[in-house]
Each structure stands twice: as C-alpha cells, then as structure tokens.
Amino acid sequence: MRIVRTKDYNDMSRKAANVISAQVILKPDSVLGLATGSTPIGTYKQLAEWNHKGDCDFSEVHTYNLDEYVGLSHDDPQSYHYFMRTNFFDHINIDINNTHVPDGANLNADEVCPAYDKMVADAGYPDLQLLGIGRNGHIGFNEPDDVFSKGTHCVNLTESTIKANSRLFEREEDVPRQAYSMGVQTIMYARMILICASGEDKAQAVHDMILGPVTPRCPASILQLHHHCIVIADEAALSLVPAE
C-alpha cells in the first residue's frame, strides 16, 4: 500500500482528484469505480472545477458505483443515484448513459445483483476504484463478517452503519435497512484502488486496514493484498499509523 498523508480534508480531496484526473488524462475512456458518502464530495468538486476549465474530460469515461440502498427510487434525494447526479455527474461532461449505479428501485436481488456483475465484467472492471472507509472498516457496504464477499449482493446494514448514515436522513427510522453492494472480490479486480479517509473517527479503521491482520472482520484490510492500492488520508485519520 502506498500511503499519502495530507494536512486536512481539502488537501486529501485535491490529491485524490489529481490521481483520478491523471488516470482520465492518460486513458480518456477509463472505467471508474465510484463511491458515495461525505469523503469523496470534495474530490468530485475539484474534478468538476478542472472539468470546467477544460483540464479533465469525462466525455468518454464510464462509471460504476459501489452500492445503492434497496427500496429507494432513482429520484429519491437519499438515493445514491441522486447523490451522484447532484454531487458529480450534473457538473461534468459525462454521458449520463455511461454512468451506472445498482438499481435499488428493483427489490428483486436475484435480478439486480447478477445483472450488475455482468455489466461491470463486460466493461472490463474498473481501471481505478475510488473508495471511502466505514468506521467499522467496511468498503462499499461490505460490513465486517466471517468471510469476504464475492460479487454484488444484498446486504443487511449493521446498526453502526445505520447510525452513521442517519445523519443524512431526517430520522434514523428512515435509513433503509438493506443495500446492494459490489462484493470485495469485484473491488479487488480493479487495476488501481484509491481509498480516502478524513477525520479522527476513521483512525481505528485506517489503522486496522493498514497494520492489522487481513481479515473479513475489517473488510478494508484485504486491500493490503492489492498490487496497486493508494491510501490518501489526512493527519487525523492516520493518527494511529506511525509516520515512516
């Protein structure tokens, strides 16, 4: 793992945007795996700014998001479809037909999951997969478990994730209890992984990801086995990882 220590959230966002921008400049028809959450918002904003300036062209890029809540329509403001449009896709010159998020409006997991896996496989898997990390070490919605997941699957969210995500909903009861998530195996097929973290509340998860044993109890720890994984995290998130 290559670790890049940044001053703060803005510094993390700018450096992450630089890596993604370089990927798209070197390969204009890149396949990007994208993430939602608070972590990538600054990165998306920076990329949109460079896109406006003409420095980063998304017209040939294809994207596949990690996850989506089950039971929310694409236009629901809490859905990840909506998040991606309002935080990124509406602000760049991407063809919306080239963007993909698991279909949370379809409650039939047997239909949604294999279809999504096939799409990602047919696209040749991401050149670059952007990830955030949960406070419990989850990646996508792959929660701590006895085994690592494989393909896209329906997940029962843990209480800690429901609690963490309730800040974005009016009431905790409104947070969906299930999500479709790309599996850990699919995430590992990406040719490059860029995982970002900011803030002290991520420090334990970031420590366990980098220095802990590789175990499905901390799903992000599997990234130690990836041949090209970059961690970009601020001082607070890296506070439990000694600087070299």
Ligand code: PGA
């Ligand atoms: P966050 O979520 O970016 O909102 O902290 C990250 C995650 O849960 O993967």
